[in-house]
Amino acid sequence: MWQAEQVTKQQIAFLRKLYLAHLIDDGQHNLLSLQKLTGMPRRTVQDALAACSDIGIQIAFVQDGVRNNSGYYHIQTWGPINSAWVGTHLSQIELLLQIPAAPSS
Incomplete structure (x- = not known):
């Protein structure tokens, strides 16, 4: 895949x-929950989700409650992206993005 310095x-x-x-x-x-899992700032997460359609990934927000922000995101389609490839390379992606390790139980 990619080298961290490049x-x-x-x-x-x-x-x-x-x-x-x-x-x-x-x-x-x-x-x-995405903020907590990734350690990314709120605005970074929002911008990245909004821009997913640029690469063909369609994400929808599913309203699940009375309040406007009560709900969760759902992938409608991965488009041209192979989701299995992402799963296979997840540890490399986390390393390159500097995602903090999940706390051990």
């Missing part, structure tokens, strides 16, 4: 979209 901003943005899509496809997540 990764461009555009590649990081692409990997961020893939990573968030993987998390959404793996469980019911809202903005807050």
Whole structure:
């Protein structure tokens, strides 16, 4: 895949979209849970989710409650992206994005 010292901003943005899509496809997540899992700022997560359609990934917000922000994101389609590839390379993606390790139980 990529070498950490050679990764461009555009590649990081692409990997961020893939990573968030993987998390959404793996469980019911809202903005807050994605922030906590990734350690990314709220605005970064929002911008990446909004830009996923640029690479063909269609994400919808499923309203699940009375409040406007009660609900979760759902992948409608991965488009041209192979979701299995993302799962296979997940540890490399996390390393390149500097995602904090999950706390041990």
